[in-house]
Amino acid sequence: MKLPQLVAAVGVALAAATAPLSAAAQDIKPRLIRFGYGLVEQSNQGRAVKVFADEVERLSGGKMKVRAIGAAALGSDVQMQQALIGGAQEMMVGSTATLVGITKEMAVWDTPFLFNNAREADLVLDGPVGQKIMDKLQDKGLVGLVYWENGFRNLTNNKQPVQKLEDLNGIKLRVMQNNVFLDSFKTLGANAVPLPFSELFTALETRAVDGQENPYNTILSSKFYEVQKYLTITNHVYSPWIVLASKKWWDGLSKDEKNVLMEAAKKSREFERKDTREEAARALAELKAKGMQVNELSPAEANRMREKLSAIHASIANQVGQDLWKELQAAVAQARAA
Ligand code: TF8
Structure with a gap:
């Protein structure tokens, strides 16, 4: 390859590398x-x-x-x-x-x-x-x-502050439409009702359900603070x-x-x-300012909740297969150590 050709070739290669998506030259309809x-x-x-x-x-x-x-x-x-x-x-x-x-x-x-x-x-x-x-x-x-x-999900409801596990008894709680969420909240003692998110605000407003769980962001953007009084910081699962x-x-x-x-x-x-x-990071303060009554769980109660919910693990492992479950646990352990 002669020098000018080489320079040209390098030039083309460089252009391709620096502008990989120059749209005009591409197969885009x-x-x-x-x-x-x-x-x-x-x-x-x-x-x-x-x-x-x-x-x-x-x-x-x-x-x-x-x-x-x-x-x-x-x-x-x-x-x-x-x-x-x-x-x-x-x-x-x-x-x-x-x-x-x-x-x-x-x-x-x-x-x-x-x-x-x-x-x-x-x-x-x-x-x-x-x-x-x-x-x-x-x-x-x-x-x-x-x-x-x-994000990490937290619990809201309209009946009472949830300070301990027993406070969930009898709360009619909307959950996402799958068996893990259903089993989780049944295990905790709530009356879990699966509903699509699109029907949730109305269900809360008409008191067809007492509560729900979602990240702070969604509680704020979907204006659940208008129809929910109590927020309990549970961080029970990352969605x-x-x-x-x-x-x-x-x-x-x-x-x-x-x-x-x-x-x-x-x-x-x-x-x-x-x-x-x-x-x-700022949503919780905003939710308080909007009038929600917020409480944390005591470490002892948080542990009780954690322990109760560990009963769900075996059924998830069965559902997804033991191999995948083990891979997941290994990946989490690795991430935790990183
Ligand atoms: C739920 C979810 C929803 C999402 C959204 C509609 O509670 O957290 O926020 O599914 O994409 O249903």
Whole structure:
């Protein structure tokens, strides 16, 4: 190779490396992506969907457009998952917990007290075990792109402050639609009722249920403080969200188009986790200012709750298989030691 040719070749290689997504040169068609989500636009979920949409548009040189549709206007998590599987909707973000009926392995994320902090969650979710579980969706017609943070869940209700385990007796508590959440709260003595998130506010308002559990962010953005008096800091489980695409649709995309979506998804993940954690750090004070009565559990009561809930572990392990359960435990131990 002569010197000018070499210089040219290096130049091309450099250009490719520094601008891997220069949209014009790529195999990208005009695409309209309907992206559904359950929370309101003014929420950590809504803000991150906006970041994803902007990134997709930027990286594709304006050819790929995301139409973000929030507040469950396209349906509950479960309804949207079905629309993705059927190919009637392209993308969504929602709770991993609502996917357990489709991919049973997703139940591992509902293990009470699995993670001690968000750092552990990030390491395990973004590591090989998180990927392995995400990949299982493909057999069911869904493609998982990234996990976002929903967050550590806390308990609210309208009956009484929950100071001890026994205070849960008789509380009619809305839970997410899966057996782990149902069993967890039955084990704790609550009267657990599965309901889609999209029906929750009304159910609380009309007192069809007494309480619910969600991260501070959601209690704030969904205005649950308007219809709930008591908040108990339980941090009983860390919930991920997952960004999903319809496999039927995804399989018809070019490599470049898939890259745009993956890059944008990763960017949105970094934004979303940071934004969620910042909001969570100030949300409790805001909820108090809005009139919620907040209490912590004494260490002894928190331990009783933990111990009761460990009874659920064996059934989750049975459901997802002992091998995966062991892999998960090893990954958590590794993250904890890191
Ligand atoms: C729940 C979840 C919800 C999410 C959301 C609709 O309680 O925590 O916040 O599923 O995507 O249902």
